[in-house]
Amino acid sequence: xxxxxxxxxxxxxxxxxxxxxxxxxxxxxxxxxxxxxxxxxxxxxxxxxxxxxxxxxxxxxxxxxxxxxxxxxxxxxxxxxxxxxxxxxxxxxxxxxxxxxxxxxxxxxxxxxxxxxxxxxxxxxxxxxxxxxxxxxxxxxxxxxxxxxxxxxxxxxxxxxxxxxxxxxxxxxxxxxxxxxxxxxxxxxxxxxxxxxxxxxxxxxxxxxxxxxxxxxxxxxxxxxxxxxxxxxxxxxxxxxxxxxxxxxxxx
Amino acid sequence: xxxxxxxxxxxxxxxxxxxxxxxxxxxxxxxxxxxxxxxxxxxxxxxxxxxxxxxxxxxxxxxxxxxxxxxxxxxxxxxxxxxxxxxxxxxxxxxxxxxxxxxxxxxxxxxxxxxxxxxxxxxxxxxxxxxxxxxxxxxxxxxxxxxxxxxxxxxxxxxxxxxxxxxxxxxxxxxxxxxxxxxxxxxxxxxxxxxxxxxxxxxxxxxxxxxxxxxxxxxxxxxxxxxxxxxxxxxxxxxxxxxxxxxxxxxxxxxxxxxxxxxxxxxxxxxxxxxxxxxxxxxxxxxxxxxxxxxxx
Numbered sequence: 001x002x003x004x005x006x007x008x009x010x011x012x013x014x015x016x017x018x019x020x021x022x023x024x025x026x027x028x029x030x031x032x033x034x035x036x037x038x039x040x041x042x043x044x045x046x047x048x049x050x051x052x053x054x055x056x057x058x059x060x061x062x063x064x065x066x067x068x069x070x071x072x073x074x075x076x077x078x079x080x081x082x083x084x085x086x087x088x089x090x091x092x093x094x095x096x097x098x099x100x101x102x103x104x105x106x107x108x109x110x111x112x113x114x115x116x117x118x119x120x121x122x123x124x125x126x127x128x129x130x131x132x133x134x135x136x137x138x139x140x141x142x143x144x145x146x147x148x149x150x151x152x153x154x155x156x157x158x159x160x161x162x163x164x165x166x167x168x169x170x171x172x173x174x175x176x177x178x179x180x181x182x183x184x185x186x187x188x189x190x191x192x193x194x195x196x197x198x199x200x201x202x203x204x205x206x207x208x209x210x211x212x213x214x215x216x217x218x219x220x221x222x223x224x225x226x227x228x229x230x231x232x233x234x235x236x237x238x239x240x241x242x243x244x245x246x247x248x249x250x251x252x
Numbered sequence: 253x254x255x256x257x258x259x260x261x262x263x264x265x266x267x268x269x270x271x272x273x274x275x276x277x278x279x280x281x282x283x284x285x286x287x288x289x290x291x292x293x294x295x296x297x298x299x300x301x302x303x304x305x306x307x308x309x310x311x312x313x314x315x316x317x318x319x320x321x322x323x324x325x326x327x328x329x330x331x332x333x334x335x336x337x338x339x340x341x342x343x344x345x346x347x348x349x350x351x352x353x354x355x356x357x358x359x360x361x362x363x364x365x366x367x368x369x370x371x372x373x374x375x376x377x378x379x380x381x382x383x384x385x386x387x388x389x390x391x392x393x394x395x396x397x398x399x400x401x402x403x404x405x406x407x408x409x410x411x412x413x414x415x416x417x418x419x420x421x422x423x424x425x426x427x428x429x430x431x432x433x434x435x436x437x438x439x440x441x442x443x444x445x446x447x448x449x450x451x452x453x454x455x456x457x458x459x460x461x462x463x464x465x466x467x468x469x470x471x472x473x474x475x476x477x478x479x480x481x482x483x484x485x486x487x488x489x490x491x492x493x494x495x496x497x498x499x500x501x502x503x504x505x506x507x508x509x510x511x512x513x514x515x516x517x518x519x520x521x522x523x524x525x526x527x528x529x530x531x532x533x534x535x536x537x538x539x540x541x542x543x544x545x546x547x548x549x
Contacts, residue, residue, distance in 0.1 A: 078461035088456045092270060105462045107255055
């Protein structure tokens with residue numbers, strides 16, 4: 001599904017990724033972990049072709065995205081669903097419209113939209129909230145909307161960038177179960193996270209990145225030292241919270 | 253294709269209404285610009301009409317004949333003048349006819365001429381010319397004929413007038429271009445504010461895989477709707493004002509320049525097309541320019 005071959009990406013002052021080679025197969029559920037600035041975001045942004053690699057080849061669903069032109073990028077993103085920590089819902093659209101929007105982009109008919117959106121909403125467990133606006137929902141419900149939007153067009157790959165970062169442990173676990181359910185339907189899932197307990201509990205493949213290199217790739221636990229990891233989590237959560245709140249304020 | 257079209261229109265109208273304040277700001281900005289442009293247009297079109305009238309009135313050359321020249325000689329002259337390039341019509345005007353015309357022109361004061369015991373006016377030949385450019389050559393040809401007292405035409409006066417008109421026209425065109433650029437900038441900035449408000453929305457759209465044109469579509473349509481709306485308002489206001497102005501000074505203008513102002517209907521008809529075209533292009537350019545930065549990312 002996703003293959004990196006000797007991928008290097010350098011920023012002006014620091015390294016994003018350094019000669020990374022890795023393969024993620026169809027139907028896998030993979031955690032991508034590591035300290036802040038280790039290269040996790042770079043990894044994801046390369047898959048989405050938000051940024052270009054300096055060296056190496058990146059294959060997504062068998063196609064080399066490093067050779068994609070800008071015109072091909074939208075098509076790539078339709079095949080890769082994405083969920084963010086801060087949900088990124090359109091505040092002025094209802095839940096239904098937020099999901100329908102992803103279908104309108106690929107010119108699905110209104111009839112299809114009216115049929116599929118309620119289905120997908122009840123699949124993620126918010127079938128009754130279709131006509132609410134995002135700010136009327138709880139954080140967990142908003143993340144469900146975001147997931148619905150990401151999978152409504154049946155992408156082969158779902159990327160989740162710290163999807164539980166803004167959620168309390170219980171809600172986070174519910175979201176994880178939803179993701180696992182989606183994974184069982186055949187969607188490949190790549191999830192970036194700092195949540196040690198979740199990674200440990202799920203017992204899936206874990207790719208650990210540090211300073212732009214893959215330091216570990218096996219099935220099992222989060223692996224980073226607890227103290228460091230916890231501090232990392234706290235710092236990250238604080239920072240993300242702040243960003244999230246700022247964005248939200250700017251948005252209202 | 254249709255689905256896409258209706259999607260655009262629907263989204264654009266939603267945006268227009270959901271961002272009411274911004275829409276109003278843009279509409280005000282474009283309307284103000286269009287009104288100023290309209291003012292220039294009204295001035296220019298009136299000057300043009302005036303210039304055309306003047307050109308038509310002064311497209312004659314008067315050839316005054318010596319008293320010794322007989323009507324037969326005059327007829328020969330007419331024939332030879334008719335052969336000249338750029339001549340439309342040549343006619344003979346006897347001194348009696350000339351006096352009658354003068355009386356008519358003086359109107360109520362015409363009785364003063366009754367006291368004349370003798371007609372002081374000469375016989376003359378009136379040459380109507382097709383365009384003023386030919387005036388010099390024809391006048392020279394007329395002068396070369398025998399039995400002529402004087403040749404009179406208004407080329408210099410008309411040339412000066414035309415020069416002035418052209419200057420005003422050029423100035424107006426430059427000012428209009430300048431104003432169009434200014435209004436595109438103003439509108440693009442106003443729309444940029446709307447776009448900026450929705451920068452996040454746009455980035456989300458890109459994440460979900462929307463193409464640039466898909467994102468641009470509704471904004472473009474929004475710009476066009478705003479432009480058209482402004483155009484409609486501007487046409488209405490200009491028409492009202494112009495109607496008032498014509499009502500107030502139209503008769504005076506007619507009395508002084510002996511020509512009517514451009515009729516309101518004609519002006520409105522022209523303004524509709526001009527304003528609609530300008531409104532649409534200003535709105536569309538504005539929205540495309542304002543989105544460029546956000547779509548590159």
